[in-house]
Amino acid sequence: MGVQGFLEYIEKHCPSAVVPVELQKLARGSLVGGGRQRPPQSPLRLLVDAENCLHRLYGGFYTDWVSGGQWNHMLGYLAALAKACLNGNIELLVCFNGALEKGRLHEWVKRQVNERQAAQQIVSHVQNKGTPPPKVWFLPPVCMAHCIRLALLRFRVGVVQSIEDHHLEVLSLSRESGFHGLVAHDSDYALCNVPHYFSAHALKLSRNGKSLTTSQYLMHEAARQLDLNPSRFIVFASLLGNHMLPDEDLAAFHWSLLGPEHPLASLKVRAHQLVLPPCDVVIKAVAEYVHDIPDITDLEAIAKDIFKHSQSCTDDKVLRFKKAVEYYSMASNPPHYPPQPGRFLSTDLCVTSVVSPGLQAAVPHSLIGPIPSLLSMPTRNHMDITIPPLPVVAPEVLRVAEHRHKKGLMYPSIYHVLTKGEIKLSVTIEDEANKDLPTAVQLFRPVRQYVYGVLFSLAEVRKRAERQAMRKNCLPEHTHVMVKEWAAYKGKSPHTPELVEALPFREWTCPNLKKLWLGKAVEDKNRRMRAFLACMRSDTPAMLNPANIPTPLLVLCCVLRFMLHWPGVRILRRNELDAFLAQALSPKLYEPDQLQELKIDNLDPRGVELAALFMNGVDMAMFANDACGQPIPWEHCCPWMYFDGKLLQSKLIRANREKAQLIDLCDGQSELVAKVERMRQSILEGLGFARPPPPPAFPPQPPPNPHGMPFYSPSGSFYPPLPVMPPQGRVRGMPGLQGISSQGGKLEIAGTVVGHWAGTRRGRGRADPKEIKMPCVFNHQLYLVFESSAVSVFCSRLRGVISTPVIRTFGRGGRFHTRAFHSQSMYLVSYLWILAPITHMQCVSPPLISM
Numbered sequence: 001m002g003v004q005g006f007l008e009y010i011e012k013h014c015p016s017a018v019v020p021v022e023l024q025k026l027a028r029g030s031l032v033g034g035g036r037q038r039p040p041q042s043p044l045r046l047l048v049d050a051e052n053c054l055h056r057l058y059g060g061f062y063t064d065w066v067s068g069g070q071w072n073h074m075l076g077y078l079a080a081l082a083k084a085c086l087n088g089n090i091e092l093l094v095c096f097n098g099a100l101e102k103g104r105l106h107e108w109v110k111r112q113v114n115e116r117q118a119a120q121q122i123v124s125h126v127q128n129k130g131t132p133p134p135k136v137w138f139l140p141p142v143c144m145a146h147c148i149r150l151a152l153l154r155f156r157v158g159v160v161q162s163i164e165d166h167h168l169e170v171l172s173l174s175r176e177s178g179f180h181g182l183v184a185h186d187s188d189y190a191l192c193n194v195p196h197y198f199s200a201h202a203l204k205l206s207r208n209g210k211s212l213t214t215s216q217y218l219m220h221e222a223a224r225q226l227d228l229n230p231s232r233f234i235v236f237a238s239l240l241g242n243h244m245l246p247d248e249d250l251a252a253f254h255w256s257l258l259g260p261e262h263p264l265a266s267l268k269v270r271a272h273q274l275v276l277p278p279c280d281v282v283i284k285a286v287a288e289y290v291h292d293i294p295d296i297t298d299l300e301a302i303a304k305d306i307f308k309h310s311q312s313c314t315d316d317k318v319l320r321f322k323k324a325v326e327y328y329s330m331a332s333n334p335p336h337y338p339p340q341p342g343r344f345l346s347t348d349l350c351v352t353s354v355v356s357p358g359l360q361a362a363v364p365h366s367l368i369g370p371i372p373s374l375l376s377m378p379t380r381n382h383m384d385i386t387i388p389p390l391p392v393v394a395p396e397v398l399r400v401a402e403h404r405h406k407k408g409l410m411y412p413s414i415y416h417v418l419t420k421g422e423i424k425l426s427v428t429i430e431d432e433a434n435k436d437l438p439t440a441v442q443l444f445r446p447v448r449q450y451v452y453g454v455l456f457s458l459a460e461v462r463k464r465a466e467r468q469a470m471r472k473n474c475l476p477e478h479t480h481v482m483v484k485e486w487a488a489y490k491g492k493s494p495h496t497p498e499l500v501e502a503l504p505f506r507e508w509t510c511p512n513l514k515k516l517w518l519g520k521a522v523e524d525k526n527r528r529m530r531a532f533l534a535c536m537r538s539d540t541p542a543m544l545n546p547a548n549i550p551t552p553l554l555v556l557c558c559v560l561r562f563m564l565h566w567p568g569v570r571i572l573r574r575n576e577l578d579a580f581l582a583q584a585l586s587p588k589l590y591e592p593d594q595l596q597e598l599k600i601d602n603l604d605p606r607g608v609e610l611a612a613l614f615m616n617g618v619d620m621a622m623f624a625n626d627a628c629g630q631p632i633p634w635e636h637c638c639p640w641m642y643f644d645g646k647l648l649q650s651k652l653i654r655a656n657r658e659k660a661q662l663i664d665l666c667d668g669q670s671e672l673v674a675k676v677e678r679m680r681q682s683i684l685e686g687l688g689f690a691r692p693p694p695p696p697a698f699p700p701q702p703p704p705n706p707h708g709m710p711f712y713s714p715s716g717s718f719y720p721p722l723p724v725m726p727p728q729g730r731v732r733g734m735p736g737l738q739g740i741s742s743q744g745g746k747l748e749i750a751g752t753v754v755g756h757w758a759g760t761r762r763g764r765g766r767a768d769p770k771e772i773k774m775p776c777v778f779n780h781q782l783y784l785v786f787e788s789s790a791v792s793v794f795c796s797r798l799r800g801v802i803s804t805p806v807i808r809t810f811g812r813g814g815r816f817h818t819r820a821f822h823s824q825s826m827y828l829v830s831y832l833w834i835l836a837p838i839t840h841m842q843c844v845s846p847p848l849i850s851m
Helices: 002-013 023-028 054-058 063-067 071-087 102-129 144-154 166-176 219-226 230-240 251-258 279-291 299-306 314-332 395-406 413-420 445-455 458-472 513-518 522-535 551-563 574-585 592-597 605-627 645-656 670-684
Strands: 018-022 044-049 090-096 158-161 181-184 197-199 212-217 422-424 482-486 498-501 745-749 752-757 774-778 781-787 791-795 805-809 833-837
Touching: 002 230, 002 279, 018 023, 023 044, 023 090, 023 212, 044 166, 054 071, 054 144, 063 605, 063 645, 071 090, 071 144, 071 212, 071 592, 090 144, 090 166, 102 605, 144 158, 158 395, 166 181, 166 314, 219 230, 230 279, 230 314, 251 279, 299 314, 395 413, 395 513, 413 422, 413 445, 413 605, 445 458, 445 482, 445 498, 445 513, 445 522, 445 605, 513 522, 522 605, 551 574, 551 605, 551 670, 574 645, 574 670, 605 645
Parallel strands: 044 090, 044 181, 090 158, 181 197, 422 482
Antiparallel strands: 018 212, 197 212, 482 498, 745 752, 774 781, 781 833, 791 805
């Protein structure tokens, strides 16, 4: 763990250095340990590092995070927190980590590996026991940080976002902006001379919302118990292991401090793997070593001593040790100008570790000799990849992106895609053994590809290349823009990125990013919305119809529609889609207290995975919305408007296990059923999943119509006047089918001639295929009978009258033996007779017959 284990060491071995405090009392009085004095009646100003306390801002480790998140519960908690701070004269500024931090990439890789293992443990626990997992496996729902950031903005709590080096920017902001304390849980801060350091993990709000408590770290007391002068914390932090000089590179040094007589010395070599000493043992030994250094400023002498056991790359380790000292020196005593980590950080030095899975039986004290070279070799570098140069982005766009990024008003990855062409993706809860569902990274990659195309104005770039090629009379040279995606998922290690190509829209030419972001005309607003819908593959008229999809539910429907686009196995079944829509419309969504009382007997593992996929889709929708100029107000993007994981679980269980009907999923409210059906129809538009209901076994029987007038049945169906057709025998091969006179005639509907037929005299041969062979009535249903191999029916709309069908046929019918198709609208007898029923009619305004 290196330096990151220092706070745990203090909490475990230096209890007198951790004291409980109530922040309201500190706001009324003085701070523990003295420090910066506050003017009378001025608020207690605290800077909060959101990176370390997302679970506390979410509302704690309560059990329902595994189902995708309970966002209205989180919203209620943050509202109570903001109110408690306002009433207690406390001013908060919450800083979110918006930095890419390539220099800390190896730490991120370690976290991804651990979180991926935790995700598999969570899935296994849910499958085997059906209960929520223990809180030690807490894995934040995807996009939790963005949701908390937007919720704090809603409650007018100050929000900022780091952009280059999160730790340096937090420390600089804390000192230069006059904050009285820092709320976080990171050992780097503890060793960087922070005046008042409060624990983010211990932050608690009482149930009545009146008491806000936490713990304060007294670093002078910790230094006293370590017998270490705080002025030596810089070298101490550099030798514990950190993001520039990992503890793997210091393993030989740490083992040498313990000596061959130490009880743990036998564990330093096992099966030729790198084994690290326990963190608390290393901290105590390094503190004693730093205490005994004669001259703390002679870095050359210190480096020569600590790397005397190294057998390779000593110069590289010495250089990184000096950079670590410089880093912590700047963090402890920052200059007055904004931090520029690029001046002393080498972002190309991204190292990872190889650590044994555990400490087991000791190796015989006869195999112990000199420390093997494995402990002295440099750790393996990350396999980074060089990408082609990125297209030039307009300076105005970069200024807007940087401003929105720092103010916490934009998805953090947008700035880094524009400037560095890289993005990091979080681990999600997914069963790596499940072949029915794709991984979230793969499922939503097309969204990101379209977003990359929007950000780099790829459509305009390619259009310009095509114009130049036309002038030169040559083939266009298309620009291929590649973005590096760092992710860990099934079959993919986080140690290397994937190159993903940006894609333009095929349906239309998206305007450039400058016009998309800064354009103020009405058509610019429409283009922003169309760009967002195109990114989500939802650019259909029905998605923009507020009568079908209310604006607060647009993100929900776009994500569900995109999930249905997956070309493999259908991700969402019909009842699961209805469950998502029913929970979004349920009044219980806005009653978090009632949802807390809702009991889930046995968690649905598939429901857990579907919720995780959906929240990944929401995350990508936020990404696309901000990249397209925020056509949807951020309040309508937030999941508390349309999603609750616990409520979804209850709906899925009823839909899958209990086979509940839609009316039951909607709690018996018929108006909600109608809304769900309209939303479902809009989501499925054009996807090929919307199947019309099967026709009844027998067509509906209209009531008697002796006067031959058009009428509407009680169910609303329109029936035209049926012509009086005396029965003239039966059609061969079709019992019960009454034919028309074989002498020819014409057919009228509502006074309009719609067709005619010729006689069928013997010896005449087959009739002209362009003529109607025979109209007939079968069970009070009117049919048009053709002799043809294909029939096309076209309907035109006439005002005030029923439209006239125009009938066109192609080819001639052939003679076949008597047999019948199973379709209710087509029969094949001795000749290829095609019957087109015209009784399945829909009444619209103006009236229209649909065949």
